[in-house]
Amino acid sequence: MLTYAMRRLLGLVPVLAVAVVLTFIAIQAIPGDPILIMLSDQSADKALAARLRAEYGLDLPLWQQFLNYIRGVATGDFGKSFRFVGVPVIDVIKDALMISPVLALAATALAVPVGVIVGVFAALRRNSWADTTVILVLIAGISIPNFALSAFLVFIFAVKLGIVPVAGWGTLEQAVLPVTILAVPPAAYIARLSRTYMLEVLQQDYIRTARAKGLSRRLVVYRHALRNTLVPLLTTIGIIFGGLLSAAFVVETIFNIPGLGRMAIQAIFSRDYPVTMAIVLLFTAFYALINLLVDVLYGVIDPRIRLGGGPT
Amino acid sequence: MTKLAMLNSRAVLIGLAAALALAGAVEAKTFRTNIRADPAMMDPITYSEIVAGDVLDNIYEGFSEVADDGSIVPALATKWEASADNKTWRFTLRRGVKFHSGREFTAKDVKFTMETLMTPGMKGGLTTTYLKKIVGADALQKGETKELAGVKIVDPYTVDINLVEADVLFPIYPFYFMDAAIPAEHGADWWSKASAGTGPFKFVHWKRGVEIKLDAHKDYWGGAPTIDGVQFLIVPSGDTVLSMYDAGALDFSFLPELAMRRALKDPRYAKELISVPRAQSRYMGMNQNLYAPFKDKRVREAISAALDRDAMIKGLFNDAGFPLHGVITPGVAGYNPNIAKVGFDPARAKKLLAEAGYPDGKGMPPLEISNPPDFKDEITYYANQLKRVLGIDVKVVTVERATFIKAMNAGEVPFFPWGWTAGYPDANYYLSQMWHSKSPYNRARYSNGQYDALIDKAQTVADPPARFKLYHEAEKILMDDWATIPLPIPAQVALRKPNVKNVTMTSYGYSSFHKIEIQ
Numbered sequence: 030m031l032t033y034a035m036r037r038l039l040g041l042v043p044v045l046a047v048a049v050v051l052t053f054i055a056i057q058a059i060p061g062d063p064i065l066i067m068l069s070d071q072s073a074d075k076a077l078a079a080r081l082r083a084e085y086g087l088d089l090p091l092w093q094q095f096l097n098y099i100r101g102v103a104t105g106d107f108g109k110s111f112r113f114v115g116v117p118v119i120d121v122i123k124d125a126l127m128i129s130p131v132l133a134l135a136a137t138a139l140a141v142p143v144g145v146i147v148g149v150f151a152a153l154r155r156n157s158w159a160d161t162t163v164i165l166v167l168i169a170g171i172s173i174p175n176f177a178l179s180a181f182l183v184f185i186f187a188v189k190l191g192i193v194p195v196a197g198w199g200t201l202e203q204a205v206l207p208v209t210i211l212a213v214p215p216a217a218y219i220a221r222l223s224r225t226y227m228l229e230v231l232q233q234d235y236i237r238t239a240r241a242k243g244l245s246r247r248l249v250v251y252r253h254a255l256r257n258t259l260v261p262l263l264t265t266i267g268i269i270f271g272g273l274l275s276a277a278f279v280v281e282t283i284f285n286i287p288g289l290g291r292m293a294i295q296a297i298f299s300r301d302y303p304v305t306m307a308i309v310l311l312f313t314a315f316y317a318l319i320n321l322l323v324d325v326l327y328g329v330i331d332p333r334i335r336l337g338g339g340p341t
Numbered sequence: 342m343t344k345l346a347m348l349n350s351r352a353v354l355i356g357l358a359a360a361l362a363l364a365g366a367v368e369a370k371t372f373r374t375n376i377r378a379d380p381a382m383m384d385p386i387t388y389s390e391i392v393a394g395d396v397l398d399n400i401y402e403g404f405s406e407v408a409d410d411g412s413i414v415p416a417l418a419t420k421w422e423a424s425a426d427n428k429t430w431r432f433t434l435r436r437g438v439k440f441h442s443g444r445e446f447t448a449k450d451v452k453f454t455m456e457t458l459m460t461p462g463m464k465g466g467l468t469t470t471y472l473k474k475i476v477g478a479d480a481l482q483k484g485e486t487k488e489l490a491g492v493k494i495v496d497p498y499t500v501d502i503n504l505v506e507a508d509v510l511f512p513i514y515p516f517y518f519m520d521a522a523i524p525a526e527h528g529a530d531w532w533s534k535a536s537a538g539t540g541p542f543k544f545v546h547w548k549r550g551v552e553i554k555l556d557a558h559k560d561y562w563g564g565a566p567t568i569d570g571v572q573f574l575i576v577p578s579g580d581t582v583l584s585m586y587d588a589g590a591l592d593f594s595f596l597p598e599l600a601m602r603r604a605l606k607d608p609r610y611a612k613e614l615i616s617v618p619r620a621q622s623r624y625m626g627m628n629q630n631l632y633a634p635f636k637d638k639r640v641r642e643a644i645s646a647a648l649d650r651d652a653m654i655k656g657l658f659n660d661a662g663f664p665l666h667g668v669i670t671p672g673v674a675g676y677n678p679n680i681a682k683v684g685f686d687p688a689r690a691k692k693l694l695a696e697a698g699y700p701d702g703k704g705m706p707p708l709e710i711s712n713p714p715d716f717k718d719e720i721t722y723y724a725n726q727l728k729r730v731l732g733i734d735v736k737v738v739t740v741e742r743a744t745f746i747k748a749m750n751a752g753e754v755p756f757f758p759w760g761w762t763a764g765y766p767d768a769n770y771y772l773s774q775m776w777h778s779k780s781p782y783n784r785a786r787y788s789n790g791q792y793d794a795l796i797d798k799a800q801t802v803a804d805p806p807a808r809f810k811l812y813h814e815a816e817k818i819l820m821d822d823w824a825t826i827p828l829p830i831p832a833q834v835a836l837r838k839p840n841v842k843n844v845t846m847t848s849y850g851y852s853s854f855h856k857i858e859i860q
Binding site: 060061062063065066070071072073112113114115116121124125180183184187188191194195196197198199282283284285287291292294295299 | 378379381382387389464467470548549550551574575576577578580581584585587588590741742743744746747750761762764781782
């Protein structure tokens with residue numbers, strides 16, 4: 030078990046290395062001189078431009094900039110922000126660091142039980158009007174874009190009814206709307222999956238056997254069927270988490286949550302490349318880590334997976 | 342639940358409600374407004390950015406300040422006098438001014454601030470530019486000395502500034518004087534731990550991405566503010582700003598562009614809306630060296646007369662714009678309210694172009710109008726309008742921002758709209774930087790000896806009304822020559838709740854928060 034986890038963890042190194050190289054290349058490929066943008070109305074001040082260029086190491090040859098960057102990332106130093114002139118990137122992002130993952134985890138924690146319950150509910154009432162209604166709601170939940178849903182819910186619950194704050198971060202009330210909105214599409218997705226899996230499982234022989242034994246319907250569904258539904262669901266959680274991280278860009282901006290998503294948008298618009306690069310790397314790392322965690326958990330839940338020999 | 346427990350919980354509830362009401366009452370005295378991003382810095386030395394300025398303006402002060410109407414009034418200096426050659430300025434400092442630390446503000450703090458700004462390694466920001474003419478500035482910047490020779494403390498309330506060349510604007514430069522003892526007490530990142538100004542509010546904290554909090558400075562020389570503090574909430578999204586304002590989470594909101602357009606269209610905001618022209622001179626640059634027809638004044642005037650500014654303000658700016666008829670924008674000291682209006686006159690435009698030898702645009706060499714991608718709509722409007730009214734084919738080209746700025750600075754762009762934002766509150770900023778032949782920011786490379794002479798002369802006239810007269814003459818030369826085509830200037834739009842008094846928007850941003858009342 031431990032060796033498996035360690036091996037997977039080591040496997041992350043090349044993934045992150047590729048991400049580092051790709052972000053560096055992407056930033057170099059973007060046209061424009063960040064120093065000139067930084068100077069704004071003092072763009073003709075050559076001495077100031079030279080001073081800043083040297084301070085940021087942008088006067089060095091590209092290969093040297095690349096080496097410095099790699100060395101920095103390896104030691105946790107992402108360089109200095111362009112917009113917050115002279116401030117280390119790590120100081121800019123440190124307060125925002127955990128907010129997006131926490132949001133994504135909270136939304137997952139909400140989406141999984143809700144999704145499973147709704148899915149099972151629909152599966153047990155297959156082809157009834159209740160089932161059809163649930164399916165319609167699920168399609169809506171998956172297809173309504175989060176910014177539209179946000180605008181609607183903010184107007185109703187924050188502006189008109191005043192029961193939750195419009196925006197902000199720090200209190201439980203402030204988290205209610207953004208977490209709910211983030212949780213809607215994955216909950217709908219999980220519900221659809223668990224409905225399908227449940228229907229499949231309910232047709233298995235062992236379920237028939239359990240019923241034939243005279244077990245109550247409740248016991249059959251919750252002890253036998255549900256368990257076997259959960260296993261395939263788990264694999265999708267990694268994908269869902271990735272989707273939540275990108276949805277955080279929009280939801281954090283709308284709800285004014287000072288997380289990495291909102292910060293990434295600001296950094297992109299103000300051409301703060303070092304901050305953008307750091308956030309891209311962090312998101313890659315979060316995504317890779319959660320998938321690793323899911324794989325390990327998968328092994329724990331499903332005894333058929335041989336841990337020592339890897340997933341095949 | 343037993344009766345006792347119920348009673349207890351009721352008591353707790355009542356207590357809680359009372360506490361909440363109390364908290365509410367206290368909170369109501371905090372003025373809540375929004376800024377669109379974290380400031381780039383929070384200290385007056387490296388200060389170089391507009392959002393930081395919105396906050397720092399309430400914490401720090403200079404010799405003078407700008408009143409709501411754009412005029413200059415004394416602040417930390419009560420009086421300033423120039424020597425006959427305008428090379429020495431004597432400032433009489435206000436007595437009894439208390440820093441946020443409780444120490445008294447005196448001449449040594451002026452000297453300290455100026456020296457710190459110029460010291461290598463201190464990363465002096467925007468205000469450093471204003472100190473370059475002080476005697477000894479060069480030596481200090483090169484690290485040859487530690488003192489700024491040109492700043493002389495005569496007594497604690499009098500300071501003399503010696504300049505290498507005359508600078509009549511020195512008293513109006515927006516300095517932020519700081520408490521000289523603070524860095525020694527708190528170390529290099531003092532700005533995060535202490536408040537070093539004399540302004541009506543003191544710095545409390547900056548939670549990155551969340552808010553900046555200021556508290557009232559009870560010993561403020563102009564009288565203690567009536568509100569307890571200021572909360573600048575950092576809100577990048579315009580829609581969120583409007584929702585927060587609607588829900589009562591903001592007392593005053595400075596609207597970002599998109600929100601501004603929504604608010605101007607919505608009648609329910611009409612009574613709470615403030616809209617003023619921004620201190621940004623906008624113009625159409627026509628480089629006569631790069632495009633031969635621009636050498637003909639009639640062509641330049643024809644282009645101006647072909648532009649329908651009212652339609653632009655309505656359509657392109659969604660009413661968040663103001664017409665400009667010269668170079669100096671309303672709300673900036675030196676503005677000429679009697680300047681001749683520039684209008685839309687398609688018949689005259691056609692006639693002028695024909696007279697110049699290009700009837701219906703025939704015979705005009707290929708012309709390109711260029712700008713960074715954010716202004717594509719605007720340049721497309723100009724190209725379309727010039728085609729419709731004058732028959733000129735204009736190609737629309739967008740260029741990445743930094744590349745474009747570099748090309749403009751090098752005088753390589755023939756035809757472009759651009760704006761120039763006033764860095765200090767006097768029209769000289771526009772006139773000397775945008776159109777003087779010696780300025781690196783004269784991006785259309787206009788050159789007129791008569792104009793240069795007037796500006797050079799204005800820079801030796803310390804008396805504002807006399808100086809403004811020269812500005813008006815110089816501006817008239819530009820307009821008579823159609824050196825520039827004034828373009829509509831963007832509005833600064835804010836919403837103010839009816840219970841909030843004594844705060845408004847000026848051309849430069851927020852008015853002072855000193856006298857704000859929340860009822």
